[in-house]
Amino acid sequence: MAALLQVKNVSKHFGGFTALSAVSLEIAPGERFGLIGPNGSGKTTLINCVSGALRNESGSIVFDGEEVSRLAAYQRTRRGIARSFQVPRPFHSMTVLENLLVPTQVELRKLELARAMAARPRLLISDEAMAGLSGGEVDEVLAILFKLNDKGITIIMIEHIMQAVMRFSQRIVCLDAGKIICEGTPTSIVQNPDVQKAYLGA
Amino acid sequence: MKYWVSVAVLFLLSVALALAPTNDYFFYAAFVVLQFVVLSTAWNILGGYAGYVNFGTGAFFAIGAYSAVVLFKWLGAPLAVQMVAGAAVSGLLGFSVGLLTLRLRGIFFAIATVAVTFVLETVMINWRYVGGATGLQLVRPAVIEPFDTYTRMLFVVMALLALIAISVARYVQDSWIGRGLRAIRDSEEAAECSGVPTLKLKLFACTISGALMGAAGAAMPMYLAFIEPASTFSLNYSVSALAMPMIGGTAHWIGPVIGALILATIQQVVTVTISNEINVLVVGVLLVAFVVGAPDGVLGLFKRWLRSSK
Numbered sequence: 001m002a003a004l005l006q007v008k009n010v011s012k013h014f015g016g017f018t019a020l021s022a023v024s025l026e027i028a029p030g031e032r033f034g035l036i037g038p039n040g041s042g043k044t045t046l047i048n049c050v051s052g053a054l055r056n057e058s059g060s061i062v063f064d065g066e067e068v069s070r071l072a073a074y075q076r077t078r079r080g081i082a083r084s085f086q087v088p089r090p091f092h093s094m095t096v097l098e099n100l101l102v103p104t105q106v107e108l109r110k111l112e113l114a115r116a117m118a119a120r121p122r123l124l125i126s127d128e129a130m131a132g133l134s135g136g137e138v139d140e141v142l143a144i145l146f147k148l149n150d151k152g153i154t155i156i157m158i159e160h161i162m163q164a165v166m167r168f169s170q171r172i173v174c175l176d177a178g179k180i181i182c183e184g185t186p187t188s189i190v191q192n193p194d195v196q197k198a199y200l201g202a
Numbered sequence: 203m204k205y206w207v208s209v210a211v212l213f214l215l216s217v218a219l220a221l222a223p224t225n226d227y228f229f230y231a232a233f234v235v236l237q238f239v240v241l242s243t244a245w246n247i248l249g250g251y252a253g254y255v256n257f258g259t260g261a262f263f264a265i266g267a268y269s270a271v272v273l274f275k276w277l278g279a280p281l282a283v284q285m286v287a288g289a290a291v292s293g294l295l296g297f298s299v300g301l302l303t304l305r306l307r308g309i310f311f312a313i314a315t316v317a318v319t320f321v322l323e324t325v326m327i328n329w330r331y332v333g334g335a336t337g338l339q340l341v342r343p344a345v346i347e348p349f350d351t352y353t354r355m356l357f358v359v360m361a362l363l364a365l366i367a368i369s370v371a372r373y374v375q376d377s378w379i380g381r382g383l384r385a386i387r388d389s390e391e392a393a394e395c396s397g398v399p400t401l402k403l404k405l406f407a408c409t410i411s412g413a414l415m416g417a418a419g420a421a422m423p424m425y426l427a428f429i430e431p432a433s434t435f436s437l438n439y440s441v442s443a444l445a446m447p448m449i450g451g452t453a454h455w456i457g458p459v460i461g462a463l464i465l466a467t468i469q470q471v472v473t474v475t476i477s478n479e480i481n482v483l484v485v486g487v488l489l490v491a492f493v494v495g496a497p498d499g500v501l502g503l504f505k506r507w508l509r510s511s512k
Contacts, residue, residue, distance in 0.1 A: 051395055052395075053394070053395070072394070072399070073394040074395075074397050074399045075399075077394070077395055077396060077397035078397050082396075083395050085391070085392060085395075115396060116396070119395075119396055119397045
């Protein structure tokens with residue numbers, strides 16, 4: 001099956017700091033894909049490049065057969081790439097009532113996902129939608145993501161909560177210092193010595 | 203429908219007033235009040251909806267005025283042509299300032315618009331053709347029938363422009379453009395990632411806002427029969443155009459209209475009864491009072507009152 005999203009040799013530097021060096025990955029339609037890595041490993045930079053918030057310096061990003069890396073973010077959204085933000089960014093002035101009605105974090109995260117879904121995307125990038133939530137709340141958000149995936153939406157999950165990524169993803173890629181150090185099924189990832197080293201520094 | 207009937211009634215009312223045998227001074231003062239309705243409504247399209255604070259209303263106003271003067275001196279163009287040209291040139295200036303929003307946000311954008319004012323004022327001070335620093339006397343053409351005096355005609359023209367500005371603001375607010383601009387105000391990144399073409403909308407808001415300010419300014423040289431840089435580029439325009447929507451309320455198109463009617467009328471009364479200098483004090487005191495006591499302006503107060511009386 002042709003990949004929905006192809007990232008080929010994408011690099012990004014901030015001054016002298018290499019945030020991403022020649023990252024390549026492919027995501028199939030309908031896939032549940034997990035992206036993990038320690039803090040500062042380039043996860044958010046990578047999805048910023050995919051969603052269009054940042055421009056990659058080299059390499060290409062192909063979505064549904066079309067090169068999108070020179071398109072503005074809103075044009076990519078209209079082609080079907082949506083994302084939620086790590087820090088929820090509700091549109092305050094438009095949802096005053098909703099903001100009054102939803103005081104808890106978990107509801108804000110759901111609002112954030114709902115806002116991303118309003119664009120009717122084919123690819124949803126969920127950036128740390130579960131950070132800081134309790135166990136039960138994590139289950140609620142996971143259930144929503146599973147339901148969206150059932151409806152045919154491809155999902156990239158970026159998450160620090162390991163048990164959530166492990167349960168959700170069919171395939172996981174681990175980034176460290178801007179490079180892919182490991183790719184595989186959830187079980188193979190946790191057993192990989194490079195991943196353990198990146199996380200534990202052992 | 204009800205809206206357009208009110209617009210037509212208000213316009214006919216302004217014509218009737220201008221033909222009535224009232225004191226000419228009324229039109230002299232009312233022109234200025236209406237001019238501020240245009241400026242504050244125009245300011246609110248960018249500042250209120252999109253959240254980009256323009257501190258350079260004076261520049262857009264003055265560029266409109268100077269475009270009119272150039273056309274008048276060069277070709278003897280009639281008022282309507284002067285105003286269209288003023289709108290076009292200031293709209294172009296708005297577009298260029300809009301390009302600044304690519305990199306500048308918040309306070310930095312506001313500072314850049316102040317800088318634009320100073321740069322353009324310096325250019326006009328050194329441009330002999332339009333009178334330089336000393337200014338230029340202009341001889342008004344004959345007044346058009348059925349109006350008795352030029353001031354009465356200008357009053358009707360400004361009333362029409364105010365109604366156009368309000369209608370534009372109302373259209374922008376109720377359309378997808380307004381929703382997009384409000385999304386930009388809350389979070390530009392999230393707006394962009396929800397499919398809002400942020401740059402295009404910002405450029406649109408800057409251009410429309412600038413064009414309306416320019417049209418208002420273009421009527422000024424004929425009103426005074428004189429032009430001079432210091433008063434045309436006056437910071438008073440910038441401050442008032444910002445204070446009026448804040449006082450009226452920025453969330454709805456009626457807010458800047460209420461704010462302008464209240465503040466500009468007070469200013470006119472104060473100018474006559476006390477002194478011209480107290481004007482600035484009135485703006486300052488009212489602005490501080492509203493920012494502290496009623497941050498959502500008169501509209502916010504009204505909504506609160508509606509809710510509590512339920």
